[in-house]
Amino acid sequence: MVDEKQLISKITWRLMPFLGLLYLVAYIDRQNVSFAKLQMVDALGMSEYAYGLGASLFFIGYFIFEVPSNLMLDRFGASKWFARILVSWGIVTTLLAYTQNATMFYILRFLLGACEAGFFPGVLYLLTLWFPSVYRGAMVGLFMIFSAFANAVGAPLGGTLLDLNGLYNLAGWQWVFIATGVPAIILGVVTIFYLSDRPSQAHFLTDEEKRWLQDRLATENAGMDKNADSGFKALVDPRVLLMALCYIAFPLAAYGLSYWLPTIVKSFGVGNTENGFLNIIPWVLVAISLYVVPAMAAKAKSKTPYIVIPAFVGAVSLLLSALIPDHTLQFAFLSIAAAGIFSGQPVFWSLPSRFLRGAGAAAGLAAINSVGNLGGFIAQNVVPWIKDATGSTIAPMFFLAGCLAVGGLLVFVVEQQISRRERIAREREIGVAVSPKI
Numbered sequence: 001m002v003d004e005k006q007l008i009s010k011i012t013w014r015l016m017p018f019l020g021l022l023y024l025v026a027y028i029d030r031q032n033v034s035f036a037k038l039q040m041v042d043a044l045g046m047s048e049y050a051y052g053l054g055a056s057l058f059f060i061g062y063f064i065f066e067v068p069s070n071l072m073l074d075r076f077g078a079s080k081w082f083a084r085i086l087v088s089w090g091i092v093t094t095l096l097a098y099t100q101n102a103t104m105f106y107i108l109r110f111l112l113g114a115c116e117a118g119f120f121p122g123v124l125y126l127l128t129l130w131f132p133s134v135y136r137g138a139m140v141g142l143f144m145i146f147s148a149f150a151n152a153v154g155a156p157l158g159g160t161l162l163d164l165n166g167l168y169n170l171a172g173w174q175w176v177f178i179a180t181g182v183p184a185i186i187l188g189v190v191t192i193f194y195l196s197d198r199p200s201q202a203h204f205l206t207d208e209e210k211r212w213l214q215d216r217l218a219t220e221n222a223g224m225d226k227n228a229d230s231g232f233k234a235l236v237d238p239r240v241l242l243m244a245l246c247y248i249a250f251p252l253a254a255y256g257l258s259y260w261l262p263t264i265v266k267s268f269g270v271g272n273t274e275n276g277f278l279n280i281i282p283w284v285l286v287a288i289s290l291y292v293v294p295a296m297a298a299k300a301k302s303k304t305p306y307i308v309i310p311a312f313v314g315a316v317s318l319l320l321s322a323l324i325p326d327h328t329l330q331f332a333f334l335s336i337a338a339a340g341i342f343s344g345q346p347v348f349w350s351l352p353s354r355f356l357r358g359a360g361a362a363a364g365l366a367a368i369n370s371v372g373n374l375g376g377f378i379a380q381n382v383v384p385w386i387k388d389a390t391g392s393t394i395a396p397m398f399f400l401a402g403c404l405a406v407g408g409l410l411v412f413v414v415e416q417q418i419s420r421r422e423r424i425a426r427e428r429e430i431g432v433a434v435s436p437k438i
Contacts, residue, residue: 002212007205011130014204016139018194019123020146022086025183026119027150028157029093030058032180033109034259035158035276036096036173038266043171046102048384054105055259056380059373061113066370067235067363069118070125074362077197078126081118083188088115090184097170097177121365124349128361129198132216133353134298141294141346148287148342151258152280154180158262159276172272221357234356234364239417243352244371246414249407250348252375253314253341256383256400260393261334267393268327282335289343297347304415307344311408314340318401322394330394337397341404348411354418375403 033040033055041051073081092112099105127139161179165172196202199213234240261282265275289310297306317337321330349365356364383396 002209007209008135016142020143024146024150027147028154028180031154031258032176034262036176039173049388052380052384054109056377057106057109058113059377061110062117062373063370065114065117067366070121070362070366073118073122074359079192079195079197083191085119086184086188090181093177093181097174121369124365125362128353133220136353137294137347137350138298140349141290144346145287145290148283151283156276159272162272234360235367240364240367243414244368246407246410247368247372248375249403250345251373252379253400253404255376256379259380260383264393282338285335285339286342289339293343294346303347306347307411308408310340310344311404315401315405318397322397
């Protein structure tokens, strides 16, 4: 007899700390440009807008290669494909330390996005293979907590590395890229040997546990639409397209805030190391909220409030940070905004598994994430443009607040569409069950 809680705990302890460590390294890798910017802009003779454009090209490479990458993961397995992703992005990040001009910066940022494409939605897809649906929101929240740890670790690390300026004839911004690129290469090699692609291949599970998990997941997937596992049909599913449009607001606000926060704090008149340590505070709040909100949502019948309310809290906090001139209150509201932006996202990612499985889940999750992450491209271009146009480092928060509020409202539409299709599917099943046999 399989003990469900014990089995889920065993899988959780085996997978989540390792996947979280990979995400921590990935997120530090994404955010290193925000600290490198504090020196790199002057070193390369770039404007804030030109640097923002280069930084944002990551998301274009990410967008183009996201869906193909996730389909390759479904074909070759997580261990091999994640290893490829990690090693390739680690190499490109390290090469960024030797950027000579703006053109080289632009090319490497695009390549970095292409290399990293598929990692986040790949993990989301992997969770659909290992966990029953009731646990997935909490698992995504646990996984995303490591992004908060990454920002908390990356902030003081970035500030400290900048202060290594001149060590071994390397600039501080060069140390930022070297120190964040090498760990990805090392972990890529470890991934091949540590990660199991599917439960059926897991040596840490008994045969009975494997059968129980397989039967449980098969039962959950049995009620889905017949096209749920079609990769192509997932890409044109109106629910996937609507979720992708809705999700844009969340990365837009997240990257807009995390990319620009060190610049805002610097405008308060603090040094690089102090800036880094102050930036720990928002991400501690994010980590707490990423645990609390998904845990509360797991016990609730309706998940929508646990996506929408945090988004609205984030939007209002961003707005207040731009309206109130006191630096301490500005920082407090920005910290609360960070928690609001991130805490509802794990609940959001539990929605696609209600209508996608297999290759359909791989393609659909990648499509939602790739389109949504164009919000990062928008943020890293619009935010410095607003700053250059207004001369204010805090003014871009008005834009982020408006986008996040719209995203929160669109969640209602997403939930309505998913529920409607589920209701139609149930009615069809009932109709088939009661129809007379000829």
